[in-house]
Amino acid sequence: MIEELKTKLSSLEENYTLKIQSAATLKDLQDLQVAALGRKGELTELLKSLKDLSLEDKKTFGPLSNTLKNKLTALFEEKQIALEAAAVNEELAKTNIDLTLPAYTFDKGRRHPLVIAQKRMVDILSKLGFIWAEGPLIEDEAHNFDALNIPKNHPARDVQDTFFVKNAVKTGFVLRTHTSGVQVRAMQKQKPPIRIIAPGRVFRSDSLDATHSPVFNQIEGLYVDKNVSLADLKRDLTVFMKGLFGNKAEVRFRPSFFPFTEPSVEVDVKCVFCEGKDPSCPVCKGTGWKEMLGAGVVHPNVLKNCGINPEEYSGYAFGMGVERLAMFSLNIKDIRTFYENDVRVLEQF
Numbered sequence: 284m285i286e287e288l289k290t291k292l293s294s295l296e297e298n299y300t301l302k303i304q305s306a307a308t309l310k311d312l313q314d315l316q317v318a319a320l321g322r323k324g325e326l327t328e329l330l331k332s333l334k335d336l337s338l339e340d341k342k343t344f345g346p347l348s349n350t351l352k353n354k355l356t357a358l359f360e361e362k363q364i365a366l367e368a369a370a371v372n373e374e375l376a377k378t379n380i381d382l383t384l385p386a387y388t389f390d391k392g393r394r395h396p397l398v399i400a401q402k403r404m405v406d407i408l409s410k411l412g413f414i415w416a417e418g419p420l421i422e423d424e425a426h427n428f429d430a431l432n433i434p435k436n437h438p439a440r441d442v443q444d445t446f447f448v449k450n451a452v453k454t455g456f457v458l459r460t461h462t463s464g465v466q467v468r469a470m471q472k473q474k475p476p477i478r479i480i481a482p483g484r485v486f487r488s489d490s491l492d493a494t495h496s497p498v499f500n501q502i503e504g505l506y507v508d509k510n511v512s513l514a515d516l517k518r519d520l521t522v523f524m525k526g527l528f529g530n531k532a533e534v535r536f537r538p539s540f541f542p543f544t545e546p547s548v549e550v551d552v553k554c555v556f557c558e559g560k561d562p563s564c565p566v567c568k569g570t571g572w573k574e575m576l577g578a579g580v581v582h583p584n585v586l587k588n589c590g591i592n593p594e595e596y597s598g599y600a601f602g603m604g605v606e607r608l609a610m611f612s613l614n615i616k617d618i619r620t621f622y623e624n625d626v627r628v629l630e631q632f
């Protein structure tokens with residue numbers, strides 16, 4: 284019986300090898316595969332007689348039929364690839380496509396330098412534990428000025444500095460002049476500890492020139508908790524500046540005045556272009572320092588206005604212009620560069 288099976292195996296091999304080679308279409312090939320290896324295929328049927336064989340014969344016939352199965356499977360695959368390639372070539376022959384032509388290229392978009400700068404700042408502040416907060420662009424005077432200890436007669440509230448929004452129903456709305464309204468809202472809503480940053484667009488009634496724009500971007504930060512002091516502010520802002528301008532960056536704090544902080548400071552960075560050594564440096568104008576941001580310990584009146592007890596809590600706040608810092612770190616001389624969207628400029632970042 285085993286000899287008979289062996290003969291059947293070899294005739295099956297011969298038969299299908301020939302048929303596979305001469306298959307003209309994918310459909311023919313599929314039919315052949317079913318006829319040979321399918322559930323009721325010839326080889327499958329042949330394998331069923333395995334159970335009637337003696338143990339010895341099984342040892343011979345089993346491996347033989349497996350080898351054939353693998354061989355036929357490989358032949359089917361090989362032929363399928365060949366037929367598919369032939370079909371593609373046939374389609375191509377009907378058209379005039381020149382596959383040797385170089386492919387079209389598409390310019391990839393990239394981040395705007397302001398977005399790159401803002402992302403760098405936000406990344407560093409996030410590592411310091413600050414959480415991104417947002418607020419409305421059209422703000423009421425209570426959030427934009429009153430809560431921040433900015434009195435009614437303060438020059439910042441003048442029409443020359445602020446865009447007032449005229450509304451038939453309500454008055455007292457402005458295009459926010461800083462993102463401090465976001466800080467006010469956070470303090471009104473949340474019990475300390477509060478540690479937020481408020482990045483976003485702000486509006487001032489300035490005319491557009493090399494260093495001013497009526498719309499620019501700001502990042503403000505606020506930290507309120509028990510025992511927050513000027514020392515915390517100096518530590519965190521020094522870490523921030525070194526993160527931004529490198530470990531060697533020197534930071535200087537100068538006394539200043541803002542209605543919403545007491546004491547208030549201006550924060551300068553040693554000019555990264557001349558390191559304070561070039562009296563004719565155009566970036567720092569020979570002073571060796573560049574003013575980067577304003578900050579201070581939150582005025583007790585501001586905490587009180589926002590429903591936080593200044594006897595129990597204290598905080599610090601800071602605010603900076605993204606454009607100003609980006610101009611300094613990227614050595615851009617004119618703020619308008621950011622808004623003109625000249626591709627030749629944007630491509631450099």
Ligand SMILES: [Zn+2]
Pocket residue numbers: 554555556557558559561564565566567568569571572
């Ligand atoms: Zn300089």
